[in-house]
Amino acid sequence: AQKITQTQPGMFVQEKEAVTLDCTYDTSDQSYGLFWYKQPSSGEMIFLIYQGSYDEQNATEGRYSLNFQKARKSANLVISASQLGDSAMYFCAMSPNAGNMLTFGGGTRLMVKP
């Protein structure tokens, strides 16, 4: 069974600063995928970034980067230059190689202060 743990229920960050959202995972699969989603107050889940377990480079998408440390089983999301619009819930999720089923963490609520 897979398990995702997000230990920060809520976080504040000052506008324009960088912030790291923690995610650790547990799986016996050798091949898997890690995802981050953003959920603003409107409720829709927005895909941010993906990291494959065999990808050699850490994934980056604009201001988002994924700090993947396979030996530590961590996949932290780094948001650079925070903006007020980044205030939202953030979810870490993983899927096994065999399919698209996702296991989600409990989420982190990020609040960006002006």
Place this chain on the structure above:
Amino acid sequence: DVKVTQSSRYLVKRTGEKVFLECVQDMDHENMFWYRQDPGLGLRLIYFSYDVKMKEKGDIPEGYSVSREKKERFSLILESASTNQTSMYLCASSPSGPSRDTQYFGPGTRLTVL
């Protein structure tokens, strides 16, 4: 643009009522999913379907059933709604490719059972 729509954003039902939540996707995706989202618990998978008329139980199927008569439509059914089924329900779809393919989510239905 991938579009996943859900029949209602907000729904209020009484205990014991039969409830139908509808989800439609327009990208010809093979896989469709139903999750419920509760604070601190993240998203938990109720049921998923990888083909028409096929369904598989997720982590929390008790009290729910599903129907997939057409590829684009996946319905979640609460046979006899109970107050502990008050929650946010999210539908998602994805192609049947490798796990790199993200799931695309609908806007969610906030269900209240009185």
